[in-house]
Amino acid sequence: MAKKFELNEVEVWDGNYAASQALRQAQVDVVAAYPITPSTPIVENYGAYEANGYVDGEFVMVESEHAAMSGCIGAAAAGGRVATATSSQGFALMVETLYQASGMRLPIVLTVVNRALASPLNVRGDHSDMYLGRDAGWIHLDAYNSQEAYDLTLCAFKIGENLDVRLPVMVHQDGFTTSHKAQNVRPLQDEDAYKFVGDYKPVDDMLDFTRPVTHGAQTEEDWHFEHKAKQHKALMDSRAVIDEVFKEFKDLTGREYKRVESYMMDDAEVAMVLLGSSVETAVLAAKELREKEGIKVGIISPRVFRPFPFDLVRDELDRENLKAVVCMDKSAPGGAMGALFNEVAGALTSTKVRPMVTNYIYGLGGRDFSIEEAQRIMREQKAHADAGYITTPIQQFSGVRGPKLGFFETRRGK
Amino acid sequence: MAITNIKNLKEFSTANERFEGAHLLCPGCAHSMIVRELMNATDDNLVIASNTGCLEVSTAVYPYTSWDTSWIHIGFENAATAATGAEAMYKARKRKGTLPDPDAPVKFVAFGGDGSTYDIGFQWLSGAIERGHDFTYICLDNENYANTGGQRSSATPIGAHTSTAQAGSVSYGKKQKKKDIVAIMAAHGAPYVAQLAPNKWKIMAKGFQKALETEGPCFINTVSACTTEWKFDPKDTIHVTDLATDSLMFPIYEIINGRELNILYRPKNVIPVEEYLAAQGRYKHLFKPENRHVIERIQKDVDEFWEYLQRREEARV
Numbered sequence: 001m002a003k004k005f006e007l008n009e010v011e012v013w014d015g016n017y018a019a020s021q022a023l024r025q026a027q028v029d030v031v032a033a034y035p036i037t038p039s040t041p042i043v044e045n046y047g048a049y050e051a052n053g054y055v056d057g058e059f060v061m062v063e064s065e066h067a068a069m070s071g072c073i074g075a076a077a078a079g080g081r082v083a084t085a086t087s088s089q090g091f092a093l094m095v096e097t098l099y100q101a102s103g104m105r106l107p108i109v110l111t112v113v114n115r116a117l118a119s120p121l122n123v124r125g126d127h128s129d130m131y132l133g134r135d136a137g138w139i140h141l142d143a144y145n146s147q148e149a150y151d152l153t154l155c156a157f158k159i160g161e162n163l164d165v166r167l168p169v170m171v172h173q174d175g176f177t178t179s180h181k182a183q184n185v186r187p188l189q190d191e192d193a194y195k196f197v198g199d200y201k202p203v204d205d206m207l208d209f210t211r212p213v214t215h216g217a218q219t220e221e222d223w224h225f226e227h228k229a230k231q232h233k234a235l236m237d238s239r240a241v242i243d244e245v246f247k248e249f250k251d252l253t254g255r256e257y258k259r260v261e262s263y264m265m266d267d268a269e270v271a272m273v274l275l276g277s278s279v280e281t282a283v284l285a286a287k288e289l290r291e292k293e294g295i296k297v298g299i300i301s302p303r304v305f306r307p308f309p310f311d312l313v314r315d316e317l318d319r320e321n322l323k324a325v326v327c328m329d330k331s332a333p334g335g336a337m338g339a340l341f342n343e344v345a346g347a348l349t350s351t352k353v354r355p356m357v358t359n360y361i362y363g364l365g366g367r368d369f370s371i372e373e374a375q376r377i378m379r380e381q382k383a384h385a386d387a388g389y390i391t392t393p394i395q396q397f398s399g400v401r402g403p404k405l406g407f408f409e410t411r412r413g414k
Numbered sequence: 415m416a417i418t419n420i421k422n423l424k425e426f427s428t429a430n431e432r433f434e435g436a437h438l439l440c441p442g443c444a445h446s447m448i449v450r451e452l453m454n455a456t457d458d459n460l461v462i463a464s465n466t467g468c469l470e471v472s473t474a475v476y477p478y479t480s481w482d483t484s485w486i487h488i489g490f491e492n493a494a495t496a497a498t499g500a501e502a503m504y505k506a507r508k509r510k511g512t513l514p515d516p517d518a519p520v521k522f523v524a525f526g527g528d529g530s531t532y533d534i535g536f537q538w539l540s541g542a543i544e545r546g547h548d549f550t551y552i553c554l555d556n557e558n559y560a561n562t563g564g565q566r567s568s569a570t571p572i573g574a575h576t577s578t579a580q581a582g583s584v585s586y587g588k589k590q591k592k593k594d595i596v597a598i599m600a601a602h603g604a605p606y607v608a609q610l611a612p613n614k615w616k617i618m619a620k621g622f623q624k625a626l627e628t629e630g631p632c633f634i635n636t637v638s639a640c641t642t643e644w645k646f647d648p649k650d651t652i653h654v655t656d657l658a659t660d661s662l663m664f665p666i667y668e669i670i671n672g673r674e675l676n677i678l679y680r681p682k683n684v685i686p687v688e689e690y691l692a693a694q695g696r697y698k699h700l701f702k703p704e705n706r707h708v709i710e711r712i713q714k715d716v717d718e719f720w721e722y723l724q725r726r727e728e729a730r731v
Contacts, residue, residue: 029506032499056509058502062495063541070492070538074463074499077486080507100488200512206484206500207507208514209459214479216487223476 002027002056004190005049013185015178018146019085019111019171020045022153024055025193026109029080029200032060032071036090037123038175039113043085057081065090069097069108076106077215079205081157083108087175088115091129095136101168102137103231104216107160108168110138111153114276115175116365124366125175127275127330130305131339137231139169139238140305144279146183149173151255154188157197158245165238166203167231172305174277176366188253196252235307242304259304260312264290268298269321270381271355273313273344274328275301278362278369282328285374296321297378302343310347317344318351323385325355326377328398330363337395356390356410362398373398416457416623423615429454434480438472442641442648444655445469445554447612449525452552453483455622458519460484461504463496465530468561469554491535494542494551497524501547521626522549528569529559531635532593543602543631550625550632553595556640564643568593571663572715573708574696576643581699586708591715599633600669606632608668608678613655617666617678624668637664645695657690662720663712667727675726687713 005024013021020042023031033043043061050059058075062068068084076082086094091112101108117128130140141156143149149171156169173179188196204213219227239259246257263283265271272282279301286297300316302309317325325348329338336342341359348357360377363369377398384390393406432453439446445468453460461484464470470487473480488496501522507513524542526535531553539551558576559565566579571592575581579588600607606628610618618636625632639655641648658664659679666679688709691697700708 029510029512030499030502032495032502056506058506060499060502060545062545063537067492067495067538067541070488070495071499071502073488074486074496075503076499077496078461078500078503078507080503080512082503096489097492104488202514205514206461206486207504207520209484209518209520210514212481212483212485214474214481214485217474217476217479218471218487219476227476 003053005054007187007189009186011185011187012182013146013150014180014182015143015146015149015173016041016113016180017045018150018185019153019173020049021187022150022193023083023111024049025188025190026081026083026154026157026197027055027057027194028083029057030060030072030075030082031057031084032062032068032075033084034062034065034068034086034090036065036087038115038125038179039085039087039111041179042111042113065093066097069094069101072108073097073101073104073106076101076108077104077204077206079202079207081161081200083110085111085113087113088117088129092117092132095132098133098136098138100216103227105166105231105234106168107166109153109156109160110168110170111149112170112172113175113179114172122365123175125177126364126366128332130172130275131331133170134306134339137167137235138306139167139235139242141169141171142275142301142303142305143171143173143178144277145178146181147185147255149178150185150187151249151253152257154193154197155245155249155257159238159242161200162241163201163203165234165241167234167238172276177277186253192252196249239307239309257303259302259309260316261301261303262316263299265298265300265316265319267296267321268319269296269385270324270326270378271298271300271317271322272326272328272374272378272381273300273340275305275340276330278328278330281369281371282374285371285378288371289375289378295378295382308343313344314347314351317348317355318353320353322353322355324381325357326360326381327357328360328362332364333361356384358384358390358392359395360398361395367399369399416455426454426615432460432482434482437480438475439468440642440648442651443468444556444612444638444651448552448554448618448636448638451612451615451619452523452622455619456521456626458521458626461497461500461520461522463487463493463500463524465493465524465526465535466490466561467527467530469525469527471561490530492538493524493526493530494535494539497522497549498542498545498547501549522547524549524551526551526553527561528553528555528557529567531555532568532595540602543599543604543633547631548629550634553633553635554638555635556638556643557592558640558643560640560643569595571712573700573705573712575699576696586699586705596635596669600672603672604633605630605671606668607634609635609664609666611637611655611659611664611666613652613659614666614679621668621678643696646693650693654693657685657693661685661687661690662716663687663690665720665723667723673731675723677723677727687716
């Protein structure tokens, strides 16, 4: 039996420590992991818990991130709770197995500390790794700070392991901005946290020899499509379970999470859509702009990036007063509009009102996103709203040196 | 039913409680002989992981399975990690008291072809052995990527024709020697490492039992004659394997704790490698006058390696 970890009502934790405490409290049976900046401390902290008797599961330090997820898959199929952590290149190396974990319907929890992808090599935060995994069939939850990294990691186990879901879940937090920034966190006591997560319920357990199971079968054109369709349906159906788990969590802690977070949208004339710790920057920027300049800015963030809350995003945008929306993508778009822009623009095709929508690429490789820059972009949206057409190129870059980059002109402006 | 209860080869080879015959492997493929022998060599419960390869694609095509035991396939390279992940879960659940039957004896086994063992899954195998998990890895070595139509692997011997190391007007086939996987695995310090062959089925069964009973990571390389890519008649699988072991192209031996080497089979009459090569279409081109030197080279290598094994055995180091 693992020792109880004495916790104060308020602790000062960075995002990494918060995530590792959630793994400890969930009494994970197997953590198979490989360290990588900036998520290394999650694995190191867990190693310290193991060395001091605070966990009684197995801690398997493997030789690569691909092996980390491979080990997690083998362990999960053997009927217990499994988790790991990674970032960036490690996430990229894991990608093959991410698809295998979800296709095999194994509820593994992966804490992702978001970081840019090389080349050039960069250890700082952006959302390249998150975007790389967005079609891998996992549920993606997005934390903006340490408290949320802790809360959502506990929720992740309960969501993924729900028998109606049985899917792996990622919990994202921003590299360094969240992972290495110490903040006040209100943790649950060990017994309350475990009670919330609950006992693991094995399904198709490889260690139940009364009922042998074949995991990871081959299917071709005769069956593959049916499996993938069912997997997609499971992801879509997980929305109700996510809502339910968030509600239970609110009842327990008072902290409320929604699949789409929105701030000041009721009377908003312009809106900014973004992910991660930048949401907090944007909210501060918007409040100040409302006070000082009277620009009615609202903020929208898909807390659950997958299954993408198409319906809720649409509903947030379907407002008579809303004139211009800017989608902020923290990942190099590689010859397209940003992924978040495309998701949001997709949701806008089924709204009654049709606000203008533009795209900014920002914050790559840890480039700072300041309140001032957020406000500059918000003012630009106000200019679109006042003009009645998009006054800039549709895709722009924020905070990059060199000649101003812009792509695609609006036809209305010409 | 463990081998100790089996009286004769026929009974042994047809006992199919845990590995059904209705699979899609080629007629004459040695894989199924080796797999069934492993599964008949123990009465314990088995958790088996397979790398992508001939065995995997032929035995678990939805909605069918040949495996009447716990079985998992993830990818081409990671069966060692899947098996050891499951082994870690077993230890955790045993400690926590959450196993359905805590007293049920269980063994963890991973299968891979030479493609996944020598090449793409090498790192995963090395890591799993280094970590010291209690499991046995069995390589079904047919010396090529047979599942994808016969491309070269680092287990393909020098001089063999494959689709990516072809014999042609200016080429005698593969130019490089086969990787010595047994020595590499022994160098990991694995407590039991062996090279075995299904024609010597009693030795193979004993080796499997030894590996399963040994605590810690064990590795066994098995020669699995490939009728399709070695190009011989499917009825001749065991005959070709006899030629492999009797020519010493595939010596049968074990290495205990990385040090103690024991030769497990000494042919009464060692045959020239030429006889083994001549029985297979993949070496046909070596018999052209301009390629005879390759046969001489192979014979020299085989003689030297056999000498090395004997010296290692004598020296007990």
